[in-house]
Amino acid sequence: MPRFKVADYKIFHANGKNFVFLIDDKAIFEMDDQIGDIIAEWEKVSDFNDQEFLASLPDDLEDRDELFNSLLCKHLIVPISKGGPKKKYHEKGCSAHLSVQTLVLHLTDFCNLGCVYCYHDQWESPATQKKRMPFHVGKKAVDFALEHSNNYGRVLLVFFGGEPLLELDLIKSIADYAVREGERRGIQVEFSMTTNGTLLTQEAIDVICRCNMGITVSIDGFPEVQNRNRPFRDGRPSYDKVVWNVRKLLEVTKRPVVARVTVTRNPENLQRILEHLLELGFTEVGFSPVTSGASGYKLNKEEMTTLLAQFKVLSKRFLQSIERREFFGFSNIIDLVVTLHQGELMDYPCGAGLSLFAVNPEGRLFVCQRFINQADFCVGDISNGFDLEKLLEFRKQVHIGQKKECVDCWVRTICTGGCYHEACLREGDFAKPNIHYCEWIKDWTKVGLETYVRIAADSPASLDELSLMRGYSPMRNL
Numbered sequence: 001m002p003r004f005k006v007a008d009y010k011i012f013h014a015n016g017k018n019f020v021f022l023i024d025d026k027a028i029f030e031m032d033d034q035i036g037d038i039i040a041e042w043e044k045v046s047d048f049n050d051q052e053f054l055a056s057l058p059d060d061l062e063d064r065d066e067l068f069n070s071l072l073c074k075h076l077i078v079p080i081s082k083g084g085p086k087k088k089y090h091e092k093g094c095s096a097h098l099s100v101q102t103l104v105l106h107l108t109d110f111c112n113l114g115c116v117y118c119y120h121d122q123w124e125s126p127a128t129q130k131k132r133m134p135f136h137v138g139k140k141a142v143d144f145a146l147e148h149s150n151n152y153g154r155v156l157l158v159f160f161g162g163e164p165l166l167e168l169d170l171i172k173s174i175a176d177y178a179v180r181e182g183e184r185r186g187i188q189v190e191f192s193m194t195t196n197g198t199l200l201t202q203e204a205i206d207v208i209c210r211c212n213m214g215i216t217v218s219i220d221g222f223p224e225v226q227n228r229n230r231p232f233r234d235g236r237p238s239y240d241k242v243v244w245n246v247r248k249l250l251e252v253t254k255r256p257v258v259a260r261v262t263v264t265r266n267p268e269n270l271q272r273i274l275e276h277l278l279e280l281g282f283t284e285v286g287f288s289p290v291t292s293g294a295s296g297y298k299l300n301k302e303e304m305t306t307l308l309a310q311f312k313v314l315s316k317r318f319l320q321s322i323e324r325r326e327f328f329g330f331s332n333i334i335d336l337v338v339t340l341h342q343g344e345l346m347d348y349p350c351g352a353g354l355s356l357f358a359v360n361p362e363g364r365l366f367v368c369q370r371f372i373n374q375a376d377f378c379v380g381d382i383s384n385g386f387d388l389e390k391l392l393e394f395r396k397q398v399h400i401g402q403k404k405e406c407v408d409c410w411v412r413t414i415c416t417g418g419c420y421h422e423a424c425l426r427e428g429d430f431a432k433p434n435i436h437y438c439e440w441i442k443d444w445t446k447v448g449l450e451t452y453v454r455i456a457a458d459s460p461a462s463l464d465e466l467s468l469m470r471g472y473s474p475m476r477n478l
Contacts, residue, residue, distance in 0.1 A: 003080045004050065004072075006043040010410040011036065014450040015457060021449055025075050026343045026413050028453065034061075039076060047080050098386055100148040101156065102351060104358035104369040105141055107170055108132045108162040113196050114233040117262060117290045117297045132167060133361035137382070138174040141359045144382040146178075146187055154188040160358070160369050165199035168207065175211045194218065194260070196230065198238055200245035209252055216258045217246060217282070221273035229264060243280060256283030258331065263289045263307060264297040270310040271317075278329055286331030287311075291422045304440050315447050322455055322462050336448035337455065338470045339414060341463045347400045349416040353379065353391060367394060370421035377430075397431040405433050415441045 008023040011031075020031045020039075031039075042053065054064050061067070071077045109130035111118075145155045157178055159171055175191060182189035192214035200208075208215060219242055220226045227237035250257060259282040261273060267289075274285045289307065290297045299307060314330045321328035348354060352368035359365055360372050363382045371377035379394065380386040396402065398420060406412045417423070418434030418441070426436050434441075455462055 001049045001051075003047040004053070004077050005045075005047050005080050006039055007075055007078045008408075008410070009039075009076065012446060012449050014453045017453075019449070019453055020076065021410070022075055023410050023413055024345075026340070026345055027075070028340065028449065028456075029074060029076075030453075034058075035067075035071075039071075042077075053077075098148060098388075098391075099150040099152060099355050100145045100357060101152055101154070101355040102158060102357075103141060103145040103155065104158040104160050104356070105133065105138060105174065106160050106162070106358055106360045106369060106372045107138075107164045107167040108361070109373075110166055111161060111163040111196070112166065112198060112233060113163065113230050113238060114235075115230045115262075117229065117264065130162075131361040133170065135170060135173050137359075137361060137363045138170060139177055140363060140382045142174060142178045142181060142189075144359075146181060146185055146189075149187055153186075154190065155182070156190045156192060158369075159191070159193040163196055163199065164193055165195050165204050168199070168201075168204055172207050175207070175213075179211075190214075192216070196238070197242035197245050198232070200249050202248070205249050205252060208249065209254070212255060214255055214258075215249065215253070216260050217242065218260050218262070219246075219277065220261050220264075221269070221276060225273075229262070247281065250281040257281070258283060259285045261285060261287045263287050263299065265299065265303060267299065267303055267307045267310060270307070271313060274314060274330060282329065284329035284331040284334070286335075291419070291425060304437065308440060308443055311444060312447055315451050319451055319454055322459050325459075333448065333451060334466055334469070336414075336445070337452050337463070338467050338472065340448060340452045341467055342472055345413060346416050348395075348398060349418055349420075352420060353394050353398070367391075368421070370419075402431065403433045405435060405438075409438070409442075411442050411445045414445055 007025070010021040010023060012019050012021060018031050018033065018036055020029050020036075021027075022029070038057065041056075042048065050068055054068060057064050057067070068077070110132070142157065145157065149155050157174070159174075161167075164171065171193075178189045178191075191211045193208070194216045195218070197217040197219060207213075218230070219239075220229050223237070223239040226239040226242070230238050232238055246257065259277045261270075261277070263270070267287075270287060274287075277285045287307075289299050289304070311332060315333045318328045318330045318333050350356070350368070356368060357365050357379070358367075358369040358372050359382055364378050365380045365382065365386065366372050366374065367377045367379055377394070378387075379391040398417070400406055400412055400416045403417050406415075406417055409415075415433075415438075417432075418437070420430040423432050423434050424430045426434060452463075
């Protein structure tokens with residue numbers, strides 16, 4: 001007779017109702033008190049059969065078989081295999097499947113700003129010689145991406161640096177070639193770029209518009225903060241130049257322009273910063289705590305608590321904007337809500353080493369742009385292809401199933417251990433989970449869950465609209 005167990009779940013509350021988040025299915029259901037009590041009671045039992053479960057139900061409960069089948073269908077109750085209960089893992093990345101959907105082109109090691117927290121400084125030594133990517137490498141990188149798109153039909157090329165606009169002529173040449181070659185092969189090529197905004201000349205803006213390029217601008221908010229954290233290399237302030245250039249771009253581009261703010265010490269002004277950047281014309285603003293090894297800029301525990309409080313306030317404002325059928329561009333909550341809505345099972349925190357790779361000026365391939373030029377994370381080159389053995393070993397090491405600290409964590413299918421680069425800096429090992437902010441992620445995920453079910457109740461169409469903004473197809477998860 002088949003044996004069953006209660007699935008791993010997390011109860012949360014919103015709008016005076018109880019909801020259950022099924023951890024291994026990344027699904028969300030509303031649950032009444034009676035069912036909640038039944039599930040809580042059987043959670044204490046390691047395994048049971050259907051007759052034992054049905055016999056325990058209250059006498060006044062009708063349609064017991066239907067209830068059991070409903071709980072089984074929703075995966076609140078799951079069968080146990082002969083080997084005992086096992087965590088559900090996707091195993092997708094542990095295969096030898098190779099597909100490039102995003103290729104980050106590290107065009108140059110040079111940058112015209114001297115950001116105080118730049119992570120590149122953590123890996124450079126005096127002997128490191130800065131390099132620029134020659135066109136023949138860029139051309140070969142495009143060919144590599146298209147050849148490894150594996151019938152996906154679309155490839156995203158990301159121009160990165162350093163400051164990529166220092167190589168505007170190279171960007172033009174690579175983009176023109178990529179479009180021509182993509183058309184010849186029947187593959188859609190899309191472009192995006194992360195820039196500091198100081199070199200958004202009219203020529204650069206023309207290229208951006210012609211390529212329909214998605215743009216993210218790194219800017220830290222008000223003039224005093226931007227000029228302190230992100231000055232030119234000679235010490236001159238950068239704020240006025242960036243704002244002037246961004247306004248010129250916003251006048252002509254058809255695509256949203258996103259601001260990325262690196263949060264350093266004393267993060268109590270996030271609301272004002274977001275409002276300021278939205279007023280400048282940015283469509284969205286995303287906040288990311290500094291991840292460099294510079295201890296003077298990393299947030300301590302108290303400051304992370306302040307950051308969470310700020311995120312909660314901004315999430316409430318986002319929810320209020322949904323109710324008014326308006327858009328409030330707080331990227332962090334949008335990303336989390338879309339993740340919940342899609343319900344995609346993930347065993348990795350991002351596409352690094354799976355479908356996203358970065359190529360340096362010499363044509364060597366790395367698992368992502370944060371590890372560029374680090375030999376331990378080089379997984380081949382664009383001439384000879386992937387080092388399959390090394391790549392598969394990387395995938396094995398960072399798989400969520402290898403992270404013992406995450407096995408019983410209720411956010412494991414959302415966080416999946418966190419950023420590998422940050423784990424290097426904070427935990428000393430890229431394969432370790434980011435334990436230093438584990439509780440923070442749990443609290444932030446609760447905010448996301450509560451926000452999600454409120455939107456689902458009041459404006460479910462908004463969830464599809466947000467997903468479409470992130471490139472997903474419409475669907476329902478609640």
